[in-house]
Amino acid sequence: MESPIPVDLTGVAETGLWTVYHRAAEATHHDTVLPDPQAVRLVAQLDFPFRERLGPARSGVAQAIALRALAFDGAVRTFLSAHPDGTVIALGEGLETTFWRVDNGRVQWVSVDLAEPLELxxxxxxxxxxxxxxxxxxxxxxxxxxxxxxDTSRGVLVTAQGLLMYLHPTRVHKLIAACAETFPGGTMIFDTVSRRFSARCRAGGKGPGGYRLPPMPWGMDPDGHQTLQAAHPAITAIRDVPLPVGRGITGHVLSWASALPLLRNNRPIITSLHFRAAPSDSARR
Ligand SMILES: C[S@@+](CC[C@H](N)C(=O)[O-])C[C@H]1O[C@@H](n2cnc3c(N)ncnc32)[C@H](O)[C@@H]1O
Known part of the structure; x- marks a missing residue:
């Protein structure tokens, strides 16, 4: 058994511990939707009072976090099948373990995060x-x-899993515009919380399991595509990425939320944006 590693992250940096804690909880289910041995190992090894600080890992939330990760894994696999030597830039990567689930032996992987979580x-x-x-x-x-x-020469996929809600809306739009400008032909995938959930967090409401999530200034509802489109003219396609179908009633409700009247307009959404290729790239095709 490796020696425990002391961890002291707070605020928004701590949220990466919240997601790995839930992925580890889901991974230990006998019929898990996302095997994640690295997450299980991390939670066992980190010297951090997960339960006291983050509350109990509820199984529905754990499955939702794992299904989100599975949807992102799917987007990375799709990207790698077209660009096996491409670059994946994982913004706000925290202790996400996608790399070990999708690695094709050729991908270039760039993790971007605040200094402390990245050092961990x-x-x-x-x-x-x-x-x-x-x-x-x-x-x-x-x-x-x-x-x-x-390196942008072999295709770029930018992922932002569990990140953009912690940024201010103007900052989110600037980031998307900068990605559209810098990564022609690239794709960006991110998830959002609803405007209602964002307002609840701003008001200091507690999240699932009693954990007080840091403020989430940016929320988006299903009608938010027009605002995204306005971020940059090089955005050529905006697509909702469905959550894979999960286990049991919870897993099905999560995946069908977009069709359920009570949840349709108040649910997390995963969105993928495609950026127009540079003129020389289009001419080559
Ligand atoms: C909810 S966690 C998600 C971690 C990981 N993507 C996952 O899904 O498990 C949010 C992550 O975003 C990072 N983050 C938050 N604000 C950031 C910022 N302004 N710049 C860079 N990273 C940030 C946090 O440090 C944390 O690792």
Whole structure:
């Protein structure tokens, strides 16, 4: 048994512990929707009072977090089937373990996060030649700081799982615009909470399991596509990414939420944006 690793993250940086805690809980279910041995190992090894600080890991929430991760895994696999040597830029990656679930042996992987969570990631997860870490506060840094440091020559997928809700709406739109500008032909996938959930968090309401999530200034409802489109003219396609069908009643309700009257307009959404290719790329095709 490896020695425990002390962890002291707070505020928004702590939320990466909340997601890995739930993925680990789901992974231990006998009929799990997402096997995640790295998450299970991390939660066992980190010296952090998960339950006291984050509340009990409720099984419905754990499955929802795992299904979200599964949807992102699917988007990465689709990208890699078209761009096996491409670059995946995982914004706000925390202790997400997608890399080990989808690695094709060729992908270049860039993790971007605040300095402290990224330093923890370096200590507790293996890092190979094709993985890079770029510490950056996405809410403050000029956009180009991390963007200029990635290889864009073989295709780019930007993922932002569980991140954009913590940014201010103007910042989110600037980030999307900067990605559209810098990664022509690229794709970006992110998830959002509803405007109602965002307002509840701003008002200090507690999240699932009693955990007080940090404020989430940005929420989006299903009618938010028009605002996204306005972020940059190079956005050529906006698509909802369905949640894979899960286990039991909860797993089915989560996947069918977009068709259920009570949930349709008040649910998390996963969205993928495609950016227009540079003129020279289009001419080559
Ligand atoms: C809810 S966690 C999600 C972690 C991981 N993507 C997952 O799904 O397990 C949010 C992550 O975003 C990071 N984050 C929040 N605000 C950030 C910012 N301004 N700049 C960079 N990273 C940020 C946090 O440190 C944390 O790792």
């Amino acid at each position: 990631r370096t200590r507790v997860l293996p890092q190979g030649r094709r993985q890079r870490h770029i510490p950056c506060d996405i809410s403050r840094d000029p956009d180009s700081r991390w963007m200029e440091r990635v």
